[in-house]
């Protein structure tokens with residue numbers, strides 16, 4: 001998988017789209033409308049922003065050193081059990097992030113970025129399947 005292409009897509013998305021937080025959660029809530037109410041505590045948007053920042057860390061670790069992503073997701077499974085978030089929604093969130101990054105990149109989105117993200121999402125699915133087992 002190409003870490004460089006995934007990183008480049010994140011940099012370009014940030015440059016063109018600024019903070020991706022609103023776009024990611026708008027996509028999430030369009031796909032899973034019942035999730036919006038789960039963020040009821042998040043009046044300022046700070047929790048959504050913090051969660052997305054952690055998800056980007058997981059993505060960069062998975063695309064690179066793979067030092068802690070698996071452990072971090074295992075931990076988040078448990079904390080999110082307490083929030084009432086089904087574990088099956090984790091891969092959906094990563095896919096939503098990928099789509100928001102692609103949309104923000106616009107015509108700057110390259111085949112290498114598409115390949116890098118496709119490989120990353122496949123890896124995440126494999127890892128989540130293993131964690132769930």
Ligand code: HEM
Nearest residue numbers: 035038039041047050051054055073076083085089090093
């Ligand atoms: C690897 C994936 C994920 C990571 C690393 C992650 C990380 C986090 C973190 C760190 C927080 C707490 C933020 C704070 O209090 O400042 C949080 C809260 C939350 N997450 Fe996630 N999350 C992940 C996946 C998901 C998914 C898939 C959903 C639902 C679609 C979700 C829904 C929520 C909700 C509703 C809260 C707010 C809970 C509350 O305080 O009321 N998360 N997440």
